Amino acid sequence: MKIRQISIFLENRPGSLSALCRTLADAGVNLSTLMLSEAGEFGLLRIIASDADKAQTVVEKAGYAATTSEVVAIQVPDKPGGLAAVLTALDSHQIPVEYMYAFAQRSGRDAIMIFRFGDLDRAIAALKEAGFGVCGAIDLF
Protein backbone atom coordinates (compact mmCIF):
# COMPACT_ATOMS: atom_id res chain seq x y z
CA MET A 1 0.00 0.00 0.00
CA LYS A 2 2.84 2.37 0.78
CA ILE A 3 5.28 3.47 -1.85
CA ARG A 4 8.90 4.36 -1.11
CA GLN A 5 9.92 7.84 -2.17
CA ILE A 6 13.52 9.06 -2.24
CA SER A 7 14.19 12.72 -1.55
CA ILE A 8 17.50 14.09 -2.77
CA PHE A 9 19.14 17.37 -1.82
CA LEU A 10 20.25 19.41 -4.83
CA GLU A 11 21.89 22.78 -5.04
CA ASN A 12 19.92 25.19 -7.15
CA ARG A 13 22.41 25.76 -9.93
CA PRO A 14 22.56 24.91 -13.62
CA GLY A 15 23.46 21.30 -14.24
CA SER A 16 22.75 19.81 -10.84
CA LEU A 17 19.47 18.17 -11.84
CA SER A 18 20.86 16.87 -15.11
CA ALA A 19 23.93 15.44 -13.33
CA LEU A 20 21.67 13.47 -11.01
CA CYS A 21 19.45 12.26 -13.85
CA ARG A 22 22.54 11.19 -15.77
CA THR A 23 23.76 9.22 -12.76
CA LEU A 24 20.41 7.41 -12.50
CA ALA A 25 20.27 6.83 -16.23
CA ASP A 26 23.78 5.36 -16.32
CA ALA A 27 22.75 2.92 -13.62
CA GLY A 28 19.64 1.98 -15.58
CA VAL A 29 17.17 3.38 -13.05
CA ASN A 30 13.86 4.41 -14.56
CA LEU A 31 11.98 7.22 -12.85
CA SER A 32 8.25 6.64 -12.60
CA THR A 33 7.56 10.14 -11.44
CA LEU A 34 9.25 12.99 -9.66
CA MET A 35 8.67 16.36 -8.14
CA LEU A 36 11.14 19.17 -7.61
CA SER A 37 10.54 21.70 -4.85
CA GLU A 38 12.86 24.63 -4.76
CA ALA A 39 13.62 26.87 -1.83
CA GLY A 40 16.04 29.63 -2.73
CA GLU A 41 19.48 28.25 -3.34
CA PHE A 42 18.58 24.61 -2.86
CA GLY A 43 15.90 22.20 -3.92
CA LEU A 44 14.53 18.82 -2.95
CA LEU A 45 13.95 16.31 -5.67
CA ARG A 46 11.46 13.60 -4.76
CA ILE A 47 11.55 10.56 -6.96
CA ILE A 48 9.63 7.33 -7.27
CA ALA A 49 11.39 4.57 -9.13
CA SER A 50 10.29 1.01 -9.79
CA ASP A 51 13.47 -0.27 -8.17
CA ALA A 52 13.65 1.92 -5.08
CA ASP A 53 16.52 -0.03 -3.48
CA LYS A 54 18.67 0.34 -6.54
CA ALA A 55 17.80 4.01 -6.94
CA GLN A 56 18.74 4.67 -3.33
CA THR A 57 22.05 2.81 -3.58
CA VAL A 58 22.98 4.60 -6.79
CA VAL A 59 22.16 8.02 -5.39
CA GLU A 60 24.01 7.47 -2.11
CA LYS A 61 27.04 5.95 -3.81
CA ALA A 62 27.24 9.00 -6.03
CA GLY A 63 27.58 11.04 -2.85
CA TYR A 64 24.17 12.74 -2.74
CA ALA A 65 22.41 13.43 0.54
CA ALA A 66 19.21 11.42 0.29
CA THR A 67 16.47 10.27 2.59
CA THR A 68 13.57 7.92 2.05
CA SER A 69 10.01 8.28 3.19
CA GLU A 70 6.75 6.49 2.48
CA VAL A 71 3.93 7.97 0.48
CA VAL A 72 0.54 6.79 -0.73
CA ALA A 73 -0.55 6.53 -4.38
CA ILE A 74 -4.26 7.22 -4.66
CA GLN A 75 -6.54 6.67 -7.64
CA VAL A 76 -8.29 9.94 -8.27
CA PRO A 77 -11.35 9.93 -10.56
CA ASP A 78 -10.31 11.83 -13.70
CA LYS A 79 -13.29 14.17 -13.86
CA PRO A 80 -14.24 17.56 -12.44
CA GLY A 81 -14.43 17.30 -8.65
CA GLY A 82 -12.38 14.10 -8.55
CA LEU A 83 -9.57 15.51 -6.44
CA ALA A 84 -11.98 17.59 -4.37
CA ALA A 85 -13.81 14.41 -3.38
CA VAL A 86 -10.55 12.78 -2.21
CA LEU A 87 -9.61 15.83 -0.20
CA THR A 88 -13.09 16.05 1.31
CA ALA A 89 -12.76 12.48 2.53
CA LEU A 90 -9.45 13.37 4.16
CA ASP A 91 -10.81 16.61 5.62
CA SER A 92 -13.68 14.79 7.25
CA HIS A 93 -11.09 12.84 9.26
CA GLN A 94 -8.95 15.94 9.75
CA ILE A 95 -5.99 14.38 8.02
CA PRO A 96 -3.67 17.08 6.68
CA VAL A 97 -1.76 16.59 3.44
CA GLU A 98 1.92 17.44 3.75
CA TYR A 99 2.43 17.58 0.01
CA MET A 100 1.19 15.88 -3.15
CA TYR A 101 2.04 15.54 -6.80
CA ALA A 102 0.84 13.67 -9.87
CA PHE A 103 2.01 10.26 -10.95
CA ALA A 104 2.99 10.21 -14.61
CA GLN A 105 0.83 7.23 -15.55
CA ARG A 106 -2.89 6.55 -15.32
CA SER A 107 -4.70 3.59 -13.87
CA GLY A 108 -7.61 2.79 -16.15
CA ARG A 109 -9.83 5.85 -16.14
CA ASP A 110 -8.31 7.28 -13.00
CA ALA A 111 -5.41 9.63 -12.51
CA ILE A 112 -2.92 8.71 -9.82
CA MET A 113 -1.76 11.23 -7.26
CA ILE A 114 1.06 10.75 -4.78
CA PHE A 115 0.22 12.00 -1.28
CA ARG A 116 2.43 12.45 1.73
CA PHE A 117 0.73 12.38 5.15
CA GLY A 118 2.04 12.55 8.69
CA ASP A 119 0.00 9.44 9.51
CA LEU A 120 -0.13 7.21 6.45
CA ASP A 121 -2.18 4.41 8.00
CA ARG A 122 -4.99 6.66 9.12
CA ALA A 123 -5.09 8.31 5.70
CA ILE A 124 -5.20 4.95 3.89
CA ALA A 125 -8.04 3.79 6.12
CA ALA A 126 -10.00 7.00 5.59
CA LEU A 127 -9.61 6.85 1.80
CA LYS A 128 -10.60 3.22 1.59
CA GLU A 129 -13.61 3.90 3.74
CA ALA A 130 -14.63 6.63 1.30
CA GLY A 131 -14.24 4.15 -1.56
CA PHE A 132 -11.05 5.47 -3.18
CA GLY A 133 -8.48 3.13 -4.65
CA VAL A 134 -5.04 3.06 -3.05
CA CYS A 135 -2.36 1.65 -5.33
CA GLY A 136 0.40 -0.65 -4.17
CA ALA A 137 3.75 -0.98 -5.91
CA ILE A 138 2.34 -3.89 -7.95
CA ASP A 139 -0.33 -1.67 -9.46
CA LEU A 140 2.11 1.03 -10.39
CA PHE A 141 5.13 -0.63 -11.89
Add this chain to the structure above:
Amino acid sequence: MIPHLWNDLEGTFFPESALDYMPESRLREVQLQRLRAVIALSYEKVQLFRERMEAKGLKPADVRQLADVCQLPFLVKTDLRDTYPYGLFTVPMSEVVRVHASSGTTGKPIVVGYTAQDMEVWKQVIMRTLYAAGFSRGDIVQNMYGYGLFTGGLGLHGGLEGIGATVIPISGGNSERQIMVMKDFGVTAICGTPSYFIHLIETAQKMGIDFKRDLKVKRGVFGAEPWSDQMRQYIESTSGVQAFDIYGLSEIIGPGVGAECECQDGLHIFEDHFLAEIVDPKTLEPVPDGTEGELVITTLSKQAMPVIRYRTRDITAFETSCCRCGRTCRRIRRISRRSDDMLIIRGVNVYPSQIETALLKTEASLPHYLIVLTRKDGLDQLEVRVEITGGMLSDNVGAMEQLQKRFSRSIEQITGLHATVTLAQPGSITRSEGKAKRLLDQREIPN
Protein backbone atom coordinates in the same frame (compact mmCIF):
# COMPACT_ATOMS: atom_id res chain seq x y z
CA MET B 1 69.63 5.92 27.44
CA ILE B 2 69.59 2.37 26.15
CA PRO B 3 66.39 1.80 24.20
CA HIS B 4 64.52 -1.43 24.59
CA LEU B 5 66.20 -3.44 27.25
CA TRP B 6 65.11 -6.98 26.57
CA ASN B 7 63.31 -7.17 29.89
CA ASP B 8 61.12 -4.15 29.10
CA LEU B 9 59.70 -5.62 25.92
CA GLU B 10 56.72 -7.33 27.50
CA GLY B 11 56.08 -4.57 30.03
CA THR B 12 53.52 -1.81 29.99
CA PHE B 13 55.70 0.95 31.44
CA PHE B 14 58.53 2.23 29.35
CA PRO B 15 61.61 3.89 30.85
CA GLU B 16 61.51 6.74 28.30
CA SER B 17 58.30 7.88 29.97
CA ALA B 18 59.90 8.09 33.42
CA LEU B 19 60.82 11.73 32.73
CA ASP B 20 57.09 12.54 32.55
CA TYR B 21 56.86 11.69 36.26
CA MET B 22 59.82 13.62 37.68
CA PRO B 23 59.31 15.23 41.09
CA GLU B 24 58.41 18.83 40.42
CA SER B 25 61.33 20.35 42.34
CA ARG B 26 63.78 18.30 40.28
CA LEU B 27 61.99 19.18 37.07
CA ARG B 28 62.30 22.92 37.80
CA GLU B 29 65.97 22.42 38.67
CA VAL B 30 66.60 20.71 35.32
CA GLN B 31 64.69 23.47 33.53
CA LEU B 32 66.76 26.21 35.15
CA GLN B 33 70.12 24.62 34.43
CA ARG B 34 69.14 23.98 30.82
CA LEU B 35 67.66 27.46 30.43
CA ARG B 36 70.86 29.11 31.60
CA ALA B 37 72.89 26.97 29.21
CA VAL B 38 70.67 27.66 26.21
CA ILE B 39 70.73 31.40 26.89
CA ALA B 40 74.52 31.40 27.13
CA LEU B 41 74.74 29.47 23.85
CA SER B 42 72.32 31.75 22.00
CA TYR B 43 73.96 34.89 23.35
CA GLU B 44 77.31 33.71 22.09
CA LYS B 45 76.18 32.40 18.68
CA VAL B 46 73.04 34.22 17.58
CA GLN B 47 73.47 37.84 16.63
CA LEU B 48 69.76 38.64 16.71
CA PHE B 49 69.39 37.36 20.27
CA ARG B 50 72.53 39.09 21.49
CA GLU B 51 71.43 42.43 20.03
CA ARG B 52 67.99 42.16 21.62
CA MET B 53 69.51 41.26 24.99
CA GLU B 54 71.87 44.20 24.73
CA ALA B 55 69.01 46.52 23.84
CA LYS B 56 67.33 45.47 27.09
CA GLY B 57 70.57 45.80 29.00
CA LEU B 58 70.58 42.11 29.85
CA LYS B 59 73.42 39.60 30.16
CA PRO B 60 73.00 35.81 30.30
CA ALA B 61 74.09 35.91 33.94
CA ASP B 62 70.98 37.97 34.76
CA VAL B 63 68.88 34.83 34.48
CA ARG B 64 69.14 33.42 37.99
CA GLN B 65 65.78 31.76 38.39
CA LEU B 66 63.09 30.43 36.10
CA ALA B 67 60.85 33.46 36.62
CA ASP B 68 63.56 35.66 35.07
CA VAL B 69 62.62 34.27 31.67
CA CYS B 70 59.85 36.91 31.58
CA GLN B 71 62.43 39.61 31.03
CA LEU B 72 63.94 38.03 27.94
CA PRO B 73 63.10 39.24 24.43
CA PHE B 74 60.47 37.39 22.39
CA LEU B 75 61.04 35.67 19.09
CA VAL B 76 58.32 35.76 16.41
CA LYS B 77 57.74 34.02 13.11
CA THR B 78 58.93 36.96 11.04
CA ASP B 79 62.30 36.75 12.84
CA LEU B 80 62.70 33.28 11.33
CA ARG B 81 61.91 34.67 7.88
CA ASP B 82 64.25 37.62 8.32
CA THR B 83 67.13 35.32 9.24
CA TYR B 84 66.35 32.86 6.42
CA PRO B 85 67.74 30.31 6.00
CA TYR B 86 70.35 29.64 8.68
CA GLY B 87 70.57 32.89 10.66
CA LEU B 88 69.44 31.37 13.96
CA PHE B 89 71.66 28.29 13.78
CA THR B 90 74.25 28.00 16.53
CA VAL B 91 76.39 25.23 15.06
CA PRO B 92 78.35 24.87 11.82
CA MET B 93 76.49 23.06 9.03
CA SER B 94 78.78 20.07 9.52
CA GLU B 95 76.91 19.45 12.79
CA VAL B 96 73.46 19.79 11.22
CA VAL B 97 72.11 16.40 10.18
CA ARG B 98 68.61 17.45 9.15
CA VAL B 99 66.69 20.51 8.04
CA HIS B 100 62.95 20.94 7.75
CA ALA B 101 60.99 23.89 6.45
CA SER B 102 57.48 25.12 6.89
CA SER B 103 55.37 25.91 3.89
CA GLY B 104 55.44 29.64 3.43
CA THR B 105 52.12 30.91 2.21
CA THR B 106 53.76 34.24 1.50
CA GLY B 107 57.35 34.47 0.36
CA LYS B 108 60.13 32.38 1.83
CA PRO B 109 59.54 29.40 4.09
CA ILE B 110 61.08 29.17 7.53
CA VAL B 111 63.93 26.73 7.97
CA VAL B 112 64.79 24.75 11.08
CA GLY B 113 67.82 22.54 11.73
CA TYR B 114 68.72 19.60 13.95
CA THR B 115 71.98 18.17 15.25
CA ALA B 116 72.26 14.43 15.83
CA GLN B 117 71.45 15.07 19.49
CA ASP B 118 68.42 17.16 18.53
CA MET B 119 67.20 14.22 16.47
CA GLU B 120 67.59 11.97 19.50
CA VAL B 121 65.62 14.40 21.69
CA TRP B 122 62.91 14.60 19.04
CA LYS B 123 62.71 10.83 18.88
CA GLN B 124 62.48 10.62 22.68
CA VAL B 125 59.60 13.13 22.96
CA ILE B 126 57.69 11.37 20.19
CA MET B 127 58.22 8.04 21.95
CA ARG B 128 56.84 9.57 25.16
CA THR B 129 53.91 10.91 23.13
CA LEU B 130 53.18 7.51 21.64
CA TYR B 131 53.50 5.67 24.94
CA ALA B 132 51.12 8.18 26.55
CA ALA B 133 48.59 7.37 23.81
CA GLY B 134 48.99 3.64 24.41
CA PHE B 135 51.09 2.79 21.34
CA SER B 136 53.67 0.05 21.74
CA ARG B 137 55.92 -2.40 19.96
CA GLY B 138 53.70 -4.76 17.95
CA ASP B 139 51.49 -1.95 16.65
CA ILE B 140 51.27 -1.61 12.88
CA VAL B 141 51.11 2.13 12.37
CA GLN B 142 49.98 3.98 9.27
CA ASN B 143 51.67 7.38 9.35
CA MET B 144 49.52 9.69 7.26
CA TYR B 145 51.41 12.88 8.06
CA GLY B 146 53.17 14.32 5.04
CA TYR B 147 56.76 13.16 4.58
CA GLY B 148 59.23 15.70 3.32
CA LEU B 149 60.07 19.19 4.49
CA PHE B 150 57.05 19.18 6.82
CA THR B 151 58.07 18.01 10.29
CA GLY B 152 54.96 15.86 10.78
CA GLY B 153 55.77 12.76 8.77
CA LEU B 154 59.43 12.23 9.56
CA GLY B 155 58.99 13.49 13.12
CA LEU B 156 56.44 10.83 14.00
CA HIS B 157 58.40 8.31 11.98
CA GLY B 158 61.48 8.57 14.21
CA GLY B 159 59.52 8.02 17.39
CA LEU B 160 57.50 5.18 15.90
CA GLU B 161 60.70 3.37 14.99
CA GLY B 162 61.99 4.21 18.44
CA ILE B 163 59.19 2.35 20.19
CA GLY B 164 59.65 -0.57 17.80
CA ALA B 165 56.32 -0.23 16.02
CA THR B 166 55.93 -1.34 12.41
CA VAL B 167 55.76 1.91 10.45
CA ILE B 168 53.91 2.30 7.17
CA PRO B 169 55.29 5.60 5.81
CA ILE B 170 52.33 6.22 3.52
CA SER B 171 52.19 10.02 3.89
CA GLY B 172 48.95 11.89 3.03
CA GLY B 173 46.63 11.63 0.05
CA ASN B 174 45.08 8.91 -2.12
CA SER B 175 42.28 8.19 0.32
CA GLU B 176 41.03 4.93 -1.16
CA ARG B 177 44.51 3.47 -1.08
CA GLN B 178 44.82 4.59 2.56
CA ILE B 179 41.74 2.53 3.44
CA MET B 180 42.94 -0.43 1.40
CA VAL B 181 46.31 -0.42 3.19
CA MET B 182 44.60 -0.03 6.57
CA LYS B 183 42.57 -3.13 5.85
CA ASP B 184 45.08 -5.31 4.05
CA PHE B 185 48.11 -4.51 6.25
CA GLY B 186 46.18 -5.06 9.49
CA VAL B 187 46.86 -1.53 10.72
CA THR B 188 46.27 -1.13 14.49
CA ALA B 189 47.14 2.54 14.98
CA ILE B 190 47.40 5.70 12.92
CA CYS B 191 48.87 9.21 12.92
CA GLY B 192 47.64 12.17 10.89
CA THR B 193 45.60 15.35 10.86
CA PRO B 194 42.10 14.99 12.33
CA SER B 195 40.38 16.63 9.34
CA TYR B 196 42.02 14.20 6.94
CA PHE B 197 41.02 11.27 9.10
CA ILE B 198 37.40 12.46 9.12
CA HIS B 199 37.66 12.57 5.34
CA LEU B 200 38.93 8.97 5.42
CA ILE B 201 36.00 7.86 7.58
CA GLU B 202 33.70 9.19 4.84
CA THR B 203 35.80 7.53 2.16
CA ALA B 204 35.54 4.18 3.95
CA GLN B 205 31.77 4.56 4.20
CA LYS B 206 31.58 5.17 0.45
CA MET B 207 33.70 2.10 -0.16
CA GLY B 208 31.30 0.06 1.98
CA ILE B 209 33.91 -0.49 4.68
CA ASP B 210 32.84 -0.32 8.30
CA PHE B 211 35.69 0.96 10.46
CA LYS B 212 34.54 -0.91 13.54
CA ARG B 213 33.75 -4.18 11.83
CA ASP B 214 36.27 -4.41 8.99
CA LEU B 215 39.35 -2.64 10.36
CA LYS B 216 41.60 -3.20 13.35
CA VAL B 217 42.58 0.41 14.02
CA LYS B 218 42.30 1.01 17.76
CA ARG B 219 44.03 4.32 18.41
CA GLY B 220 45.36 7.36 16.67
CA VAL B 221 47.53 10.40 17.37
CA PHE B 222 46.11 13.47 15.66
CA GLY B 223 47.47 16.98 15.38
CA ALA B 224 49.01 19.73 13.23
CA GLU B 225 45.77 21.72 13.38
CA PRO B 226 43.33 22.78 16.11
CA TRP B 227 40.48 20.32 16.63
CA SER B 228 37.65 20.19 19.10
CA ASP B 229 36.34 17.69 21.63
CA GLN B 230 33.27 17.37 19.40
CA MET B 231 35.50 16.28 16.52
CA ARG B 232 37.05 13.74 18.86
CA GLN B 233 33.61 12.40 19.80
CA TYR B 234 32.72 12.16 16.13
CA ILE B 235 35.93 10.28 15.29
CA GLU B 236 35.64 7.93 18.24
CA SER B 237 31.96 7.14 17.80
CA THR B 238 32.00 6.65 14.03
CA SER B 239 35.33 4.84 13.67
CA GLY B 240 35.91 3.32 17.11
CA VAL B 241 39.44 4.80 16.98
CA GLN B 242 40.51 6.34 20.29
CA ALA B 243 41.82 9.77 19.31
CA PHE B 244 44.71 11.49 21.11
CA ASP B 245 45.87 15.05 20.58
CA ILE B 246 49.52 15.89 19.95
CA TYR B 247 50.99 19.38 19.97
CA GLY B 248 54.04 20.78 18.32
CA LEU B 249 55.37 23.26 15.84
CA SER B 250 58.29 23.26 13.46
CA GLU B 251 59.88 26.33 15.03
CA ILE B 252 60.25 24.48 18.34
CA ILE B 253 61.01 20.92 17.19
CA GLY B 254 57.97 19.71 15.21
CA PRO B 255 55.38 17.40 16.73
CA GLY B 256 56.16 16.21 20.25
CA VAL B 257 56.14 19.40 22.32
CA GLY B 258 53.13 18.12 24.22
CA ALA B 259 50.78 15.17 24.17
CA GLU B 260 47.64 13.75 25.69
CA CYS B 261 47.77 10.80 28.05
CA GLU B 262 45.10 8.15 28.58
CA CYS B 263 42.99 10.70 30.50
CA GLN B 264 42.52 12.76 27.28
CA ASP B 265 42.21 15.85 29.41
CA GLY B 266 44.74 18.40 28.23
CA LEU B 267 48.23 18.00 26.80
CA HIS B 268 51.28 17.32 28.95
CA ILE B 269 54.20 19.50 27.93
CA PHE B 270 57.53 17.68 27.95
CA GLU B 271 58.87 20.27 30.32
CA ASP B 272 62.37 18.87 30.63
CA HIS B 273 62.86 19.98 27.01
CA PHE B 274 60.41 22.86 26.62
CA LEU B 275 59.74 25.77 28.96
CA ALA B 276 56.16 26.94 28.50
CA GLU B 277 54.72 30.31 29.48
CA ILE B 278 51.30 31.77 28.80
CA VAL B 279 51.09 35.50 28.23
CA ASP B 280 48.40 38.02 27.42
CA PRO B 281 48.74 38.47 23.64
CA LYS B 282 48.18 42.22 23.96
CA THR B 283 50.27 43.20 26.99
CA LEU B 284 52.67 40.24 26.66
CA GLU B 285 52.62 39.94 30.45
CA PRO B 286 52.25 36.47 32.01
CA VAL B 287 48.68 35.53 32.93
CA PRO B 288 47.74 33.61 36.10
CA ASP B 289 47.54 29.82 35.76
CA GLY B 290 44.16 28.76 34.40
CA THR B 291 43.71 31.96 32.41
CA GLU B 292 43.75 31.85 28.62
CA GLY B 293 46.55 33.46 26.73
CA GLU B 294 49.18 32.91 24.08
CA LEU B 295 51.57 30.02 24.54
CA VAL B 296 55.24 31.04 24.54
CA ILE B 297 57.91 28.35 24.39
CA THR B 298 61.64 28.25 25.04
CA THR B 299 63.56 25.19 23.91
CA LEU B 300 65.76 23.91 26.73
CA SER B 301 67.81 21.28 24.93
CA LYS B 302 67.86 22.17 21.23
CA GLN B 303 71.39 22.65 19.91
CA ALA B 304 71.22 23.52 16.22
CA MET B 305 68.53 26.15 16.55
CA PRO B 306 67.46 26.98 20.06
CA VAL B 307 64.56 29.38 20.26
CA ILE B 308 63.94 31.59 23.24
CA ARG B 309 60.46 32.83 24.08
CA TYR B 310 58.89 31.92 20.77
CA ARG B 311 55.38 33.31 20.39
CA THR B 312 53.35 30.38 19.09
CA ARG B 313 50.12 32.38 18.45
CA ASP B 314 48.29 29.39 19.89
CA ILE B 315 45.72 30.29 22.54
CA THR B 316 45.49 28.00 25.56
CA ALA B 317 45.66 27.93 29.36
CA PHE B 318 47.53 25.88 31.93
CA GLU B 319 45.41 23.23 33.62
CA THR B 320 45.63 23.92 37.32
CA SER B 321 44.76 20.47 38.65
CA CYS B 322 47.08 17.45 38.74
CA CYS B 323 46.43 14.88 36.05
CA ARG B 324 44.92 11.59 37.18
CA CYS B 325 47.59 9.73 35.20
CA GLY B 326 50.22 10.83 37.71
CA ARG B 327 52.48 12.66 35.26
CA THR B 328 54.02 15.72 36.89
CA CYS B 329 54.73 17.69 33.73
CA ARG B 330 52.13 20.42 33.40
CA ARG B 331 49.21 20.30 31.02
CA ILE B 332 47.85 22.91 28.66
CA ARG B 333 44.27 22.92 27.48
CA ARG B 334 43.75 21.72 23.93
CA ILE B 335 44.44 24.46 21.40
CA SER B 336 41.10 25.63 20.09
CA ARG B 337 42.27 28.65 18.19
CA ARG B 338 45.23 30.75 17.19
CA SER B 339 45.55 34.41 17.95
CA ASP B 340 46.16 35.05 14.24
CA ASP B 341 43.09 32.99 13.23
CA MET B 342 40.97 35.81 14.47
CA LEU B 343 38.73 37.33 11.84
CA ILE B 344 37.42 40.84 12.14
CA ILE B 345 33.99 40.91 10.57
CA ARG B 346 32.12 44.21 10.69
CA GLY B 347 34.45 45.16 13.51
CA VAL B 348 33.56 42.08 15.55
CA ASN B 349 36.27 39.60 16.54
CA VAL B 350 35.31 36.11 15.41
CA TYR B 351 37.23 32.87 15.57
CA PRO B 352 36.43 30.06 13.11
CA SER B 353 36.13 27.76 16.14
CA GLN B 354 33.07 29.77 17.23
CA ILE B 355 31.34 28.98 13.95
CA GLU B 356 32.23 25.35 14.49
CA THR B 357 30.72 25.41 17.97
CA ALA B 358 27.55 26.99 16.58
CA LEU B 359 27.18 24.30 13.94
CA LEU B 360 27.76 21.57 16.50
CA LYS B 361 25.10 23.05 18.74
CA THR B 362 22.59 22.68 15.94
CA GLU B 363 23.60 19.25 14.69
CA ALA B 364 25.07 16.46 16.77
CA SER B 365 27.97 15.85 14.40
CA LEU B 366 30.14 18.44 12.73
CA PRO B 367 29.19 19.01 9.11
CA HIS B 368 31.74 20.11 6.54
CA TYR B 369 31.62 23.86 6.32
CA LEU B 370 33.29 26.84 4.74
CA ILE B 371 33.27 30.40 5.99
CA VAL B 372 32.99 32.80 3.06
CA LEU B 373 33.64 36.49 3.61
CA THR B 374 32.73 39.05 1.00
CA ARG B 375 32.19 42.79 1.03
CA LYS B 376 29.06 44.40 -0.33
CA ASP B 377 28.61 48.17 -0.36
CA GLY B 378 31.54 48.47 2.03
CA LEU B 379 29.97 46.06 4.51
CA ASP B 380 31.37 42.64 5.38
CA GLN B 381 29.08 39.74 4.56
CA LEU B 382 29.40 36.49 6.45
CA GLU B 383 28.26 33.38 4.65
CA VAL B 384 28.62 29.88 6.05
CA ARG B 385 28.28 27.04 3.57
CA VAL B 386 27.20 23.85 5.25
CA GLU B 387 27.23 20.49 3.54
CA ILE B 388 24.06 18.47 3.99
CA THR B 389 24.31 14.84 4.99
CA GLY B 390 21.64 12.17 4.62
CA GLY B 391 21.07 12.34 8.36
CA MET B 392 20.15 16.03 8.25
CA LEU B 393 17.90 15.72 5.26
CA SER B 394 14.13 15.78 5.44
CA ASP B 395 11.70 15.24 2.58
CA ASN B 396 10.07 18.45 3.69
CA VAL B 397 11.33 21.74 2.26
CA GLY B 398 10.01 23.65 5.25
CA ALA B 399 12.05 21.48 7.61
CA MET B 400 15.17 22.21 5.58
CA GLU B 401 14.50 25.93 5.78
CA GLN B 402 14.07 25.54 9.52
CA LEU B 403 17.45 23.81 9.72
CA GLN B 404 19.00 26.70 7.82
CA LYS B 405 17.44 29.15 10.28
CA ARG B 406 18.62 27.15 13.29
CA PHE B 407 22.20 27.22 11.96
CA SER B 408 21.93 30.93 11.33
CA ARG B 409 20.43 31.68 14.75
CA SER B 410 23.05 29.60 16.52
CA ILE B 411 25.88 31.47 14.74
CA GLU B 412 24.28 34.78 15.65
CA GLN B 413 23.94 33.77 19.30
CA ILE B 414 27.60 32.82 19.56
CA THR B 415 29.27 35.47 17.40
CA GLY B 416 26.72 38.25 17.53
CA LEU B 417 26.82 38.45 13.74
CA HIS B 418 24.14 37.72 11.20
CA ALA B 419 25.26 34.93 8.90
CA THR B 420 23.71 33.73 5.67
CA VAL B 421 23.72 29.97 5.86
CA THR B 422 23.81 28.18 2.53
CA LEU B 423 23.06 24.49 2.37
CA ALA B 424 25.36 22.67 -0.01
CA GLN B 425 25.51 19.23 -1.59
CA PRO B 426 27.81 16.65 0.01
CA GLY B 427 31.32 16.82 -1.38
CA SER B 428 30.85 20.32 -2.84
CA ILE B 429 33.28 21.91 -0.38
CA THR B 430 36.87 21.09 -1.29
CA ARG B 431 38.33 18.43 1.00
CA SER B 432 41.83 18.83 2.24
CA GLU B 433 44.36 16.08 2.07
CA GLY B 434 46.19 17.84 4.88
CA LYS B 435 45.02 20.69 7.04
CA ALA B 436 41.37 21.73 6.92
CA LYS B 437 40.54 24.83 4.91
CA ARG B 438 37.60 26.51 6.55
CA LEU B 439 37.90 30.04 5.29
CA LEU B 440 37.50 31.82 1.98
CA ASP B 441 38.11 35.52 2.50
CA GLN B 442 37.15 37.35 -0.67
CA ARG B 443 37.07 40.79 0.86
CA GLU B 444 39.28 43.34 -0.76
CA ILE B 445 41.64 44.69 1.80
CA PRO B 446 41.57 48.50 1.72
CA ASN B 447 44.99 50.12 1.62
